[in-house]
Each structure stands twice: as C-alpha cells, then as structure tokens.
Amino acid sequence: MKNTVVIGAQWGDEGKAKITDLLAEKADLVIRYQGGCNAGHTVVTGGQTYKFHLIPSGILYDNTTCFIGAGTVIHPESFEKEFNELKSQGVNFENLKISPLATITLPYHIEVDGWSESNSGKGKIGTTKRGIGPTYTDKMARIALKIQDLFSPEALSEKLDMILPVKNKTLEKVYGIEPYSKDCITALCEKYAELFKPYVAFDWQEILNAYKNKTILFEGAQGVMLDIDYGTYPFVTSSNPIGGGAATGSGYGPTMIQEVIGVTKAYVTRVGEGPFVTELKDEIGEKIQKIGHEFGVTTGRPRRCGWFDAVIMRYAVLVGGITNIALTKIDVFDTFDKINVCVAYKDTRDGKVYKSYPTDVFIHKYLEPVYETMEGWKQDITGIRRYEDLPENTKKYIKRVEELVGARIGILSVGPDREQTIFRV
Numbered sequence: 001m002k003n004t005v006v007i008g009a010q011w012g013d014e015g016k017a018k019i020t021d022l023l024a025e026k027a028d029l030v031i032r033y034q035g036g037c038n039a040g041h042t043v044v045t046g047g048q049t050y051k052f053h054l055i056p057s058g059i060l061y062d063n064t065t066c067f068i069g070a071g072t073v074i075h076p077e078s079f080e081k082e083f084n085e086l087k088s089q090g091v092n093f094e095n096l097k098i099s100p101l102a103t104i105t106l107p108y109h110i111e112v113d114g115w116s117e118s119n120s121g122k123g124k125i126g127t128t129k130r131g132i133g134p135t136y137t138d139k140m141a142r143i144a145l146k147i148q149d150l151f152s153p154e155a156l157s158e159k160l161d162m163i164l165p166v167k168n169k170t171l172e173k174v175y176g177i178e179p180y181s182k183d184c185i186t187a188l189c190e191k192y193a194e195l196f197k198p199y200v201a202f203d204w205q206e207i208l209n210a211y212k213n214k215t216i217l218f219e220g221a222q223g224v225m226l227d228i229d230y231g232t233y234p235f236v237t238s239s240n241p242i243g244g245g246a247a248t249g250s251g252y253g254p255t256m257i258q259e260v261i262g263v264t265k266a267y268v269t270r271v272g273e274g275p276f277v278t279e280l281k282d283e284i285g286e287k288i289q290k291i292g293h294e295f296g297v298t299t300g301r302p303r304r305c306g307w308f309d310a311v312i313m314r315y316a317v318l319v320g321g322i323t324n325i326a327l328t329k330i331d332v333f334d335t336f337d338k339i340n341v342c343v344a345y346k347d348t349r350d351g352k353v354y355k356s357y358p359t360d361v362f363i364h365k366y367l368e369p370v371y372e373t374m375e376g377w378k379q380d381i382t383g384i385r386r387y388e389d390l391p392e393n394t395k396k397y398i399k400r401v402e403e404l405v406g407a408r409i410g411i412l413s414v415g416p417d418r419e420q421t422i423f424r425v
C-alpha cells in the first residue's frame with residue numbers, strides 16, 4: 001500500500017472510519033491530523049460497533065501504531081470518556097501516541113462554543129458544541145495550551161500569565177462567563193498530565209523518522225465541504241479536512257503523501273446549518289435517513305439527506321487532491337426505483353448553469369439542482385463481494401458517477417461491516 005490520506009469528500013460522516021479501519025490492516029502508522037472530538041467515526045466488525053471521536057480508527061490492529069497529530073485539538077474529559085468506553089470493549093491502547101504539539105480544549109472553550117450557538121440567531125452554525133472553533137481560534141491567536149505545556153511547570157506558569165489576563169477579560173465582558181484563576185487551570189492541567197502521560201510521544205521526531213520508509217495512513221475527520229478555507233464558509237468547522245491538511249497536521253510534509261482517497265456516500269448528508277443544494281425535505285429524504293440510519297454519532301442529531309451531488313464532488317476531487325474514490329452506502333438504494341444524480345446547479349433568477357462549485361454560499365438559496373435520473377437495481381447487494389457480481393444498474397450508476405466526477409472509484413461499500421466491501425482491481 002502507498003502512503004494514503006483518507007478524507008471525507010462531502011460534509012462528513014461519509015464512512016471514513018470504515019475505510020480507514022480497512023486500510024489500517026496494511027499500515028504501520030495511522031495518524032489523525034486535524035479536528036477533535038467533534039468527529040464521530042464508526043467501525044463495525046466481529047459483531048461489535050466501535051465509536052471513535054479522536055482516537056485513530058486504526059487502533060483495532062495490534063501491530064499498527066496510532067498517532068494523534070499536532071493539528072488536532074484535544075478535550076481531555078472527552079478523550080477520557082472515549083478511551084474508557086473503548087477499553088470496556090477490549091481495545092488495546094499500547095500503540096497509542098499523542099503529539100506534544102496538539103492543542104488542548106479547556107472548559108472555557110466549551111462554554112464559549114455553547115454561548116455562541118445560543119446567542120448568534122441566524123448566524124448559528126449548528127456546531128457539535130465541543131469547543132472546536134474557540135480552541136482553534138485561540139491556537140491562531142497564540143493563546144492556547146499545548147499538550148507539552150502540561151509537563152513543564154515553567155511553560156505552563158509563564159503561558160497562563162500571558163493567556164489569562166486577556167482571556168478572562170473577554171470571557172467576562174463579552175460572554176458573561178466567570179473568570180478562571182491560574183490555580184484552577186493549573187490544578188486541571190495537573191490532572192490532564194496524569195491522564196495523558198502514558199501516551200505522550202516526546203520522542204515523536206524519532207518515531208516519525210522510524211516510520212519514514214514504512215506505510216503511513218493519514219486519517220481525516222469531517223469533510224472537504226466543512227474545510228475552513230474551501231468549505232461552505234462560515235458553515236464549516238475550524239480546521240483543514242482536505243488532503244493538504246495531512247501535511248500540516250501530521251508532522252510529515254506533502255512529499256510523504258502518495259494517494260488521497262475521497263470517501264463519499266452514494267447520496268449526501270449534512271448535520272448542522274448551512275447550504276445544501278440537493279437536500280430533500282420530502283419523503284424520499286426521510287426514506288434515505290431511515291434506511292441509512294442517518295443520525296449523528298457525536299450529537300445524535302438527525303442528518304439532513306439529499307441526492308448525490310457531482311458538483312461538490314468534482315470540487316472535492318480538485319481541492320481535496322483526491323486520486324481515488326471510496327463510494328459508500330450504495331446498499332441504501334437497494335429498494336429505490338429511480339436514483340437522481342445532480343450534474344449541475346441552475347440559478348432560478350437568470351437560468352445561469354453552474355458546473356463548477358459556486359463558492360459564494362449566500363447565492364445557494366437561488367440554486368436548484370439539475371438532475372439526471374438513473375434506474376434502480378431493486379436487489380439486495382449487501383452480500384455481494386465481487387464487482388462482477390453487482391447488478392448491471394449498480395455498475396451503470398458507478399460508471400456514471402466516475403464520468404461525472406473525473407476520478408476512479410476503487411472501493412465500494414455495501415454495508416457497515418468491515419467485510420461488506422468490494423475492492424476493484
């Protein structure tokens with residue numbers, strides 16, 4: 001296997017974890033490079049369902065080292081909860097490593113996220129309320145704590161003297177949140193140090209060097225359309241889920257990446273606010289939601305559902321750097337007579353047709369999808385394991401999607417289980 005990045009090509013929840021878990025078997029190192037516990041990643045195997053948020057989805061293999069990279073944000077309490085839940089399912093954490101450069105989500109980041117969501121009216125993003133935006137904001141403003149600070153009383157003390165005067169003023173004056181004392185944060189950090197101590201890779205440079213000539217899998221969270229630079233801004237997350245994010249968030253440069261797999265559903269879902277041109281607010285959308293069990297892993301919110309959108313997929317192939325596609329949840333259409341695919345957008349004001357993605361999302365309310373309709377296959381495909389055995393109409397659908405998006409579909413997923421996968425040779 002080449003060094004591969006797995007990214008979401010839509011608005012998240014495409015089935016990235018299933019694909020990462022599958023590929024992790026052949027990887028020596030799996031690195032999660034951005035995001036935090038806003039992610040909800042599901043792996044189903046051996047009759048068990050594992051839910052990951054921050055811990056790399058490669059952790060189920062004993063011989064794979066799993067690394068939480070510098071580009072991530074870590075909320076210690078959520079990490080502890082995830083860790084304990086997975087431990088109770090028998091997961092082994094011997095190979096888990098955490099970058100000392102990862103950023104810490106503190107309690108006030110969660111409070112600010114909640115406050116912003118409740119007070120922004122129409123500007124509400126519909127975040128996961130995991131403090132993601134406020135943590136990345138502080139990182140960019142250079143007033144965040146990193147994992148390594150937990151282990152250096154001097155750094156912690158000096159940094160808190162720099163951070164707290166500014167932070168507390170904003171917390172009190174803008175958000176009406178009680179200020180945090182230095183003693184309170186220091187005591188929390190002592191607790192966090194105990195929690196992370198067995199896993200922090202102070203020797204991360206030696207580790208990354210040691211794996212340079214081995215096989216590396218970079219695990220993305222969220223998806224291209226939630227990217228802070230290329231997504232449906234401002235209705236996005238605060239990191240770079242695109243393939244390029246792997247180069248900034250992992251500790252390896254872009255020359256280490258040989259392949260980018262874009263994971264996409266055979267339809268589209270979105271959680272939270274923001275434009276979604278192919279959204280179905282009718283019984284077809286409800287049918288997809290029901291059959292596809294489209295409810296968020298992290299927040300339990302129902303996911304909005306719509307037809308496959310080749311406009312965003314072409315865009316994701318370009319800006320995500322996608323070389324190969326994994327098409328998931330094709331089985332959700334097993335009972336459908338007709339399947340629509342959006343090939344372009346049409347502006348209802350002047351009839352203008354967009355084949356490329358219009359990045360001004362404030363005009364999306366005027367856009368309607370231009371559909372091509374394909375025949376369904378009306379057959380249970382969840383037990384099929386070879387491409388040749390798929391119904392003709394499924395193959396036609398796959399071929400048309402490839403033509404429309406300009407990239408090859410190398411992996412097909414026909415059910416949640418690790419086994420329910422077809423690799424095309």
Ligand code: GDP
Pocket residue numbers: 008012013014015016017018039040041042043044292297328329330331332413414415416417
């Ligand atoms: P991620 O965030 O991209 O890793 O995806 P999630 O885990 O949030 O959501 C994907 C959901 O679809 C999970 O419940 C998976 O178990 C499930 N899933 C993945 N691939 C397939 C598939 O091919 N068919 C079906 N029916 N379910 C799938």
Ligand code: IMO
Pocket residue numbers: 008011012013014038039040041125126127128129130131132133220221222223226235236237238271272273
């Ligand atoms: P995975 O990795 C789907 C969405 C939120 C919200 C926006 C900003 O499981 O695909 P945030 O809490 O990040 O500030 O929220 O991004 N969002 C996701 N949607 N899957 C995810 O992760 C998501 N992570 C964040 O719903 O719209």
Ligand code: MG
Pocket residue numbers: 012013014039040041042297
């Ligand atoms: Mg998810």
